[in-house]
Amino acid sequence: MTDVSQTLPEPPSAKRVDTTRAHHGDLFVDPYEWLRDKADPAVIAHLEAENAYTDAATAHLEQLRQNIFDEIKARTKETDLSVPARRGEWWYYARTFEGKQYGVQCRCPASHPDDWTPPRLDEVTEIPGEQVLLDQNVEAAGHDFFALGAASISPDGNILAYSVDVVGDERYTLRFKDLSTGELFADEIAGIGAGVTWATDNRTVYYITVDEAWRPDTVWRYRIGADQTAEQVYHEDDERFWLSVGRTRSDAYVLIAAGSSITSEVRYADAADPQAEFTVVLPRREGVEYSVEHAILGGQDRFLMLHNDGAVNFTLVQAPVSDPTAQQTLIAGRDDVRLDVVDAFARHLVVGYRAEGLPRIQLWPIGSDGDYQAPQEIAFDTELTSAGLATNPNWDSPKLRVGATSFITPVRIYDIDLATGERTLLREQPVLGEYRRDDYVEYRDWAYAQDGTRVPVSIVHRAGIELPAPTMLYGYGAYEMCEDPQFSISRLSLLDRGMVFAVAHVRGGGELGRLWYERGKLLEKKNSFTDFVAVGRHLIDAGVCQPGRLVAMGGSAGGLLMGAVTNLAPELFAGVVAQVPFVDPLTTILDPTLPLTVTEWDEWGNPLDDKDVYFYMKSYSPYENVAGRDYPPILAMTSLHDTRVYYVEPAKWVAALRHAKTDANPVLLKTEMNAGHGGISGRYERWKEIAFQYAWLLATAGCDTARAQDGGRVD
Structure with missing residues (x-):
């Protein structure tokens, strides 16, 4: 590295104010804990002094930084759009524009109900019938920071629910936009988690709030334009557990998942009933993790569950929704294969798994009799390919969309015809200039x-x-x-x-x-x-x-x-x-x-209660093990x-x-x-x-x- 020590000012030297921590008979004197109080002007002044020093210490790299920025910009197709994904009567896609920091969510009408071939849209030509759903650049105007949390369309396609964070603390404000008029509803909910899930009545949403420790702990249900009072649906008392909420691809159920690092519990309710009560699929058992997907096989509602009860790398089972304990094994657990995820569709399942250190996907067709057919591997031609599902919002689609990439292969998006097996490359991530994979x-x-x-x-x-x-x-x-x-x-x-x-x-x-x-x-x-x-x-x-x-x-x-x-x-x-x-x-x-x-x-151990954990963490904590060395x-x-x-x-x-x-x-x-x-x-x-x-x-x-x-x- 270039020696700039002779021209640099002295680095900031934080004052030392000893704070003593005592646990399990151990005393640790921390001289810099005072830096935790960001409301203290001295803390902000110290951070700003550090930034000034870093600027000075890296000033000699300014031209190199500019060159690298210019290279990234020159290789990126700045005005671009994603491959459209069909849902209902619309094709949905995202656009970017040269000179603009953020993306724009758009849609255009489908030409025919049975046409599942995505339109080849020109990023610079006016798109017939295009509707701008959300321009993040407009939302971000006047803010030093902007992050989009949710951008979710109601099942009937008429309302956009979206959430934004303009601070960076991951607490979002939820708003609703009438897509027929472009006007915002009066409803606005502040201080929530990023996501939102629609019920199928097209007026009710589920969202999550976090506690003081930023743990997603409560699920709420809200009906747009009602009395603007949300109803608490479920609160998780156990501080080890986080909550998530979502709707099955079949649109049949809303699922609330509670999970720690080692234990899971899932609840389900009718997605069409805005007052539905939630039922536990399987009660939590310490150390047992499971996930739930809904499938319809031979006209019968089934839950597909990945779980690790007796199978360290997980097993896939199915069971009637009416009795989730009556399980039938579909894929037994293996030491050399880690089952990651199962996605259900009307006529097939997709199983994501890991083998030899890489992610892979497998297609399981469902026959007319409701039974699974022989699984088909969705394979690619390079050693280090990462493959998985791309955007597949539809329960009953004649095509499956997958994505694949590697360190030297730009992201490729394919449609697979489920009737013929034909694979169509829809898009390869553009890399401008003279990029050649070889x-x-x-x-x-x-x-x-x-x-x-x-x-x-x-x-x-x-x-x-x-x-x-x-x-x-x-x-x-x-x-x-x-x-x-x-x-x-x-x-x-x-x-x-x-x-x-x-x-x-x-x-x-x-x-x-x-x-x-x-x-x-x-x-x-x-x-x-x-x-x-x-x-x-x-x-x-x-x-x-x-x-x-x-x-x-x-x-x-x-x-x-x-x-x-x-x-x-x-x-x-x-x-x-x-x-x-x-x-x-x-x-x-x-x-x-x-x-x-x-x-x-569950990840690191509990050093408050466990002396062994305390001293083990103390032995590797980077801050506590800084020593007088080079x-x-x-x-x-x-x-x-x-x-x-x-x-x-x-x-x-x-x-x-x-x-x-x-x-x-x-x-x-x-x-x-x-x-x-x-x-x-x-x-x-x-x-x-x-x-x-x-x-x-x-x-x-x-x-x-x-x-x-x-x-x-x-x-």
Whole structure:
């Protein structure tokens, strides 16, 4: 990285005000807890000083940032529209326009009731009958931040329910628009969760509110234009459980799902009855998870349920709606296959599953007798393809829409004719310029963890570059989330400058099934960290990465990963980007009033009640394990209004690093003052943020940034 230490001002030095935490006989003195009070002008002044320092420390990268932004913009089709999806008498799609930050939701009329071939619309030509449902640019006007939560059409197509957040704290305001007149209803509901679900009477909606810890805990029912008083439908008392609500694709039922990290309970009610009572499908049992889908087989209502009762990777069963305990197994549980999801349609089922670390989909036709036919694999031609359902709102459609992508294959959307099996490519994500898939290579490799476990690694780079090369290693490793292959236009700016991009699929994720997740959580959480370090060393030993030129990036729980590995093996990394990082986990998980606490105890353990959990978390908490040693350059990025990982965690971490470390490497903190957990809003602003991170990573890894002046292409 360019040495700018001689020209930089001194970095901000946070004052030290000792606060003592006492648990299980352990006393921890925290000198920076005072930074938690964002109502304190001194806290805001400190964050602004950090931003000014970061600006100064990265000023020499301004041209590179601009080049990367220009490249992303030049490769993106700014005026564009999505593949239309049919529902009722309309084709629905989203549009973007050059120069505008946000999308526009639109629809146009279907030409014939039996025509299921989506119209090929021209993004620049006037579309006959087009109706603008919601222009997010209009909604965002005058706000520093804007996020759309719900945008849901009533079943009859006449009313749009939509919710917006203009702060970044993930509390939304719900409004209703009459699509026949374009006028807003007087009804407005503030302070709710993002989503909304319609009953089939076309006047009633269900929505969720959150408690003080941002836990979705209450489902409400509201009838538009009635007395503007919502009715509480269900409240979840157990603080470990979150709620969600939705309607089955069949439009028969509204489902309320209560779930912790390890236990589920689902309720159902008639979607046509705005006063319906909800019935429990199966009572909750500790450690048993299940999901519910509605199907009609041979004229009979059935529930399809994925559950893990006796099947660690889940099993698929069906049962009569009248007796969900009378279950028949459709797919038995397997050690090598993780069943993820089942989607029911009038004439087929779609099963999503994971095998060999990748997502796959299978089609199960339903015969005229109501029985399932032999399953059909929906396969693709590349090793690292991620495949799944695309937009399929209709219960009875002659076509199935699927999507597929890889690290080097832009997103492709297909329609599959259910009668003939014919697959039609409707769209490939456009990449402007001279992008050719053959100019890049992607492959799967395997590293060995310190306990001998094989850890999958995904690798992509430009074809023909000389290895070893500077490498960016990405990781997450929590909540059973999977870092599946996906295409990124912005990533091309790294690859074209000769950087290798790698993903460490560490334990704690779900890539290799439920056990892969369970062996990276609770009292085995450190496996996530040692796996990541093992992958980094493997990349160097295998001749992929040059020693001293490995940089790392992760966000949220992946930010915890970044903080932990910089304590575990600081010498391995040339630099680390930690996005909204969860780097003070023990302080957070000890406070039941905060988000990411009671609902997270199944993920991390309960350090309040369990001494072993307390000391285990203390042993890996990045903030509490900062020591007097050399650290790599670090860039921490956060948002003032983040309600999931408070800004105070990276602010404290950066202050502790500066105070303790023994090197001259820069430690930077960048706080977005008008954003939440997802970062700043607006696509151009996001591109600028990506360019900021990538420029820092490239320079820190020692890439030849002079190539940026001629487009960054490595020939």
